[in-house]
Amino acid sequence: MSKFTQNFTAPSHGVELRSEALSLIDSLPVPTRRSERWKYSSVSKLANSTLSTHKGGAVGLEGWPEEINPNPIPELDAYRVVFRNGVYEPTLSDLPIADGIVCMPLSSISEDLARTIFNNEYHKTEWVGALNAAYFQDGLYLHVSKNIKLDRSIVVHHLTDGENVANFPRHYVRIEEGGEADVVVWSNATEKSSGMCNSLFEASVAPNAQLFLEKITNEAGDIYSLAHDFITQEANSRFKAHTFTIKGSWVRNELSIVSVGKGTDSIFNGAYMPCGSEHVDNHTTMDHTFPDGTSSELYRGIMYGKSTGVFNGKVFVRPDAQRTNAFQQNTNIVADRGASINAKPELEIYADDVKCAHGCTVGQFDLEALFYLQSRGLDENAARTLLVEAFIADVLSSVPSKELSDEIKRLYSERHLWS
Amino acid sequence: MLKIKNLHAKVGDNEILKGLNLEVGPGEVHAIMGPNGSGKSTLAAVLAGREAYEVTEGEVELDGVNLLDLEATERAREGVFLAFQYPIEIPGVSNLNFMKAAINGKRSHCGLDPIKPKEFLAKVKECSSLVELDGRLRDRSVNEGFSGGEKKRNEIFQMAMLEPKLAVLDETDSGLDIDALRVVSKGVNKMRSKDRSFIVITHYQRLLNHIVPDFVHVLSDGKIVKSGGKELALELDEKGYDWLK
Ligand SMILES: Nc1ncnc2c1ncn2[C@@H]1O[C@H](COP(=O)(O)OP(=O)(O)OP(=O)(O)O)[C@@H](O)[C@H]1O
Numbered sequence: 001m002s003k004f005t006q007n008f009t010a011p012s013h014g015v016e017l018r019s020e021a022l023s024l025i026d027s028l029p030v031p032t033r034r035s036e037r038w039k040y041s042s043v044s045k046l047a048n049s050t051l052s053t054h055k056g057g058a059v060g061l062e063g064w065p066e067e068i069n070p071n072p073i074p075e076l077d078a079y080r081v082v083f084r085n086g087v088y089e090p091t092l093s094d095l096p097i098a099d100g101i102v103c104m105p106l107s108s109i110s111e112d113l114a115r116t117i118f119n120n121e122y123h124k125t126e127w128v129g130a131l132n133a134a135y136f137q138d139g140l141y142l143h144v145s146k147n148i149k150l151d152r153s154i155v156v157h158h159l160t161d162g163e164n165v166a167n168f169p170r171h172y173v174r175i176e177e178g179g180e181a182d183v184v185v186w187s188n189a190t191e192k193s194s195g196m197c198n199s200l201f202e203a204s205v206a207p208n209a210q211l212f213l214e215k216i217t218n219e220a221g222d223i224y225s226l227a228h229d230f231i232t233q234e235a236n237s238r239f240k241a242h243t244f245t246i247k248g249s250w251v252r253n254e255l256s257i258v259s260v261g262k263g264t265d266s267i268f269n270g271a272y273m274p275c276g277s278e279h280v281d282n283h284t285t286m287d288h289t290f291p292d293g294t295s296s297e298l299y300r301g302i303m304y305g306k307s308t309g310v311f312n313g314k315v316f317v318r319p320d321a322q323r324t325n326a327f328q329q330n331t332n333i334v335a336d337r338g339a340s341i342n343a344k345p346e347l348e349i350y351a352d353d354v355k356c357a358h359g360c361t362v363g364q365f366d367l368e369a370l371f372y373l374q375s376r377g378l379d380e381n382a383a384r385t386l387l388v389e390a391f392i393a394d395v396l397s398s399v400p401s402k403e404l405s406d407e408i409k410r411l412y413s414e415r416h417l418w419s
Numbered sequence: 420m421l422k423i424k425n426l427h428a429k430v431g432d433n434e435i436l437k438g439l440n441l442e443v444g445p446g447e448v449h450a451i452m453g454p455n456g457s458g459k460s461t462l463a464a465v466l467a468g469r470e471a472y473e474v475t476e477g478e479v480e481l482d483g484v485n486l487l488d489l490e491a492t493e494r495a496r497e498g499v500f501l502a503f504q505y506p507i508e509i510p511g512v513s514n515l516n517f518m519k520a521a522i523n524g525k526r527s528h529c530g531l532d533p534i535k536p537k538e539f540l541a542k543v544k545e546c547s548s549l550v551e552l553d554g555r556l557r558d559r560s561v562n563e564g565f566s567g568g569e570k571k572r573n574e575i576f577q578m579a580m581l582e583p584k585l586a587v588l589d590e591t592d593s594g595l596d597i598d599a600l601r602v603v604s605k606g607v608n609k610m611r612s613k614d615r616s617f618i619v620i621t622h623y624q625r626l627l628n629h630i631v632p633d634f635v636h637v638l639s640d641g642k643i644v645k646s647g648g649k650e651l652a653l654e655l656d657e658k659g660y661d662w663l664k
């Protein structure tokens with residue numbers, strides 16, 4: 001057993017996946033800069049730290065830090081599943097109870113069920129994946145039956161609260177034929193916290209079903225935030241994801257979508273505005289394996305201060321995926337001299353009858369536009385604010401609920417002192 | 420009102436304004452004509468405070484305030500307005516939010532509360548009808564997808580909204596069709612008042628039939644080389660600029 005994992009305790013549920021992952025961890029290398037996927041996002045400092053998984057149970061409102069609202073989007077009328085340091089908080093949660101909906105903490109599902117649902121193989125290829133599969137604590141389990149439409153969003157709220165903690169949330173969602181759900185995954189951390197939050201979100205969307213996923217990282221403290229989202233889409237299903245990084249010292253979001261049926265529709269957008277010495281990495285993969293699918297991806301980022309960023313967008317169009325229509329755009333503004341981003345689209349197209357468009361740019365604030373606005377009497381901050389709001393407007397406006405997009409906008413503006 | 424003395428300005432190593440003098444009294448309209456590349460837009464940009472243009476010598480005062488000490492924002496708040504020769508498009512920034520921010524910027528500078536929504540809307544209505552700016556355009560992103568003429572109309576709409584002390588119109592007539600020229604000129608004329616001055620840059624005498632200037636100047640190679648009354652424009656129309664060199 002490696003030094004890094006010596007203080008990690010594996011819960012007793014989900015044994016099959018866990019034991020497989022445990023047997024693989026030591027054989028999977030800690031990624032270094034030599035690996036293409038991790039070239040610009042180093043985890044060596046993390047791997048050399050000493051972290052522990054949280055001991056102890058739920059704390060309820062009494063043990064919950066005062067400065068953080070257990071309900072991160074107060075204006076949104078939603079169900080809530082709350083976790084602190086990987087541990088489910090029943091008294092702070094509000095689960096949906098309805099015919100055709102099964103929603104509970106992942107730790108409560110039966111071992112029989114646990115044996116059948118996990119398809120994700122991240123633990124077989126990546127060290128961070130094996131860590132999650134070996135030590136996953138708890139998370140959302142959601143099953144939406146045929147033609148059932150969940151009436152409200154489910155907010156999965158995870159809080160990292162403590163020093164040198166290692167958290168391993170793991171979520172599973174299955175939407176059966178014609179079903180619909182919207183899940184918000186909100187990652188929080190307190191000012192004094194440090195360590196790692198290594199999460200995995202796996203979902204499968206049946207024919208004609210629909211899943212919306214909004215992921216928000218708003219972590220204070222000093223956390224390595226590693227998220228891997230893995231979505232499987234069956235025929236004519238719809239998936240829409242939004243990934244917003246509001247705050248986080250080191251954030252890596254991996255989103256991987258596989259289309260395994262005809263006519264799927266995938267939309268995935270994101271925004272990031274790191275500052276200080278923050279690091280934000282978005283790795284996306286869209287894999288079209290069947291005909292007639294469409295995908296549309298739009299990521300926008302503004303790099304402030306000395307922040308560093310990565311965007312890597314892979315799109316595969318496999319030989320059978322004729323008439324695929326894939327669109328990808330990544331636009332970046334490097335606002336300050338010390339900031340940088342490494343942006344790379346990667347399209348691999350093996351079918352001939354396809355429409356694929358992509359664009360990737362790294363630029364500065366438009367000085368002409370700034371001058372135009374200032375020449376009308378806006379101060380520099382107000383002028384920049386208008387330009388920034390305009391820049392991320394397309395990403396924000398496609399968020400399914402206005403309450404959520406307003407809250408995201410409010411947090412960005414609070415952080416960046418928009419006027 | 421506006422006093423420009425011995426103004427020299429350069430871009431990079433390129434000296435463009437080479438000792439320009441101009442005085443504009445309150446309520447006056449001054450037309451500036453002159454060959455392409457003579458420095459007319461440069462003068463406008465220097466007045467508005469564009470940073471790329473470096474003033475190496477001279478003074479610019481507006482009602483006793485040294486403009487050259489001020490940032491573009493502050494100049495605007497002091498009442499300088501530039502209608503751009505080439506207004507740019509700013510996708511995603513709503514024209515009206517922009518105008519509201521501009522008005523409130525100026526108001527906070529004067530120690531006033533933000534404008535009331537009702538008052539703002541009334542003003543929008545009044546000013547857009549002044550230049551017959553289509554409501555659809557008015558409510559869109561700044562100049563996004565506007566035709567050349569529509570952009571110019573939008574500049575004058577903004578001018579009306581901001582009620583400047585000194586308005587510099589840089590070839591506002593270019594790109595306007597005959598009807599639009601009449602409408603926009605009418606709007607400008609309505610805005611003329613005893614404490615608002617205009618510098619109107621144009622190549623065409625035609626505009627000056629609509630906006631009748633008190634003075635006409637010829638700017639050539641970075642200097643004013645001739646000044647006169649409105650007749651000078653007619654003379655230039657006939658003879659061109661060669662005889663002035
Ligand atoms: N940003 C700049 N960089 C380099 N040269 C510039 C810049 N701006 C202006 N110039 C040069 O300065 C000179 C004056 O330009 P300006 O735009 O002021 O002319 P103008 O009188 O407005 O001409 P026009 O009638 O064509 O509008 C030109 O030679 C132009 O090329």
Ligand SMILES: [Mg+2]
Nearest residue numbers: 459460461504
């Ligand atoms: Mg010009």
